[in-house]
């Protein structure tokens with residue numbers, strides 16, 4: 001079964017919505033105009049309930065089915081990125097330094113397409129809760145919605161989301177059981193030594209020597225602490241120290257990212273990081289302080305829901321174009337917060353040949369909007385039949 005015919009008819013409208021959103025990107029929690037646009041469309045479609053102001057600018061809509069039943073959640077992110085656009089498109093960003101470079105304009109459009117169809121047809125039981133969230137790109141908008149009680153208030157029993165993927169074949173849909181994307185934490189280490197003249201190193205405690213030893217030893221977390229079958233990334237991305245060529249400074253700062261898929265691996269790696277930091281500092285007579293910031297948790301699909309969503313996808317794109325063999329990524333995604341509350345799945349939809357996500361020449365492929373919308377609809381109609 002291909003794209004739902006009625007949704008294929010929306011193609012021109014969806015393209016117009018998407019390109020309007022693309023022209024008017026907004027950042028993080030500041031999705032005011034985007035939320036107003038989404039709300040206006042939802043009102044036109046005749047959804048049963050709209051609730052604004054979730055996570056500041058998020059929009060929730062409810063569509064009731066033909067009979068009693070469960071509540072299913074579908075999510076799209078709405079925010080753009082703080083970067084210039086260099087696509088040269090006629091509908092390129094009108095706002096300097098802001099760009100829809102992750103395709104959230106397309107995600108919002110796909111969910112709007114599904115909303116329109118579901119409000120027209122209502123061939124499902126229970127109800128659908130549509131989640132339009134701000135602040136996926138840092139800020140954890142999904143986390144804020146969860147904290148505000150979204151999942152409990154509506155009793156969402158399963159939840160689905162989809163992200164476009166450049167250079168994956170157009171319209172193919174992939175996911176996998178278990179971890180799909182990583183937890184991404186940030187560590188900041190501040191080393192304090194003793195300053196002095198560069199010609200008298202014996203009277204100093206050189207924080208650069210301490211820091212370089214720390215950077216070297218931190219790499220052993222990946223190579224010698226964690227089971228080799230578990231994926232971990234530890235990257236030191238900043239190392240700042242010193243002010244002059246003849247001064248040994250008294251402090252250095254090391255900043256990096258630690259990415260993991262499993263909770264126990266995350267905890268173990270963090271613990272080891274702290275131990276290495278303290279002992280390396282002590283070895284040189286320095287001290288060190290750790291500021292560890294937990295970022296988005298890992299995006300972990302429920303195995304049964306991932307299989308179910310793949311089957312629903314296959315009904316739209318065919319068996320050959322829906323798979324559970326997606327390769328996990330060490331990037332992070334805040335849909336993870338919803339998946340901590342209810343079983344569900346996150347999936348990737350092929351954007352075709354294109355620049356990568358977060359590149360200045362990236363663009364969402366409008367051809368896939370009806371496919372994504374049809375996917376959402378099939379998920380609802382199959383999960384909650386009348």
Ligand SMILES: [Zn+2]
Nearest residue numbers: 102137357358
């Ligand atoms: Zn992104």
Ligand SMILES: [Zn+2]
Nearest residue numbers: 102103104163
């Ligand atoms: Zn994204």
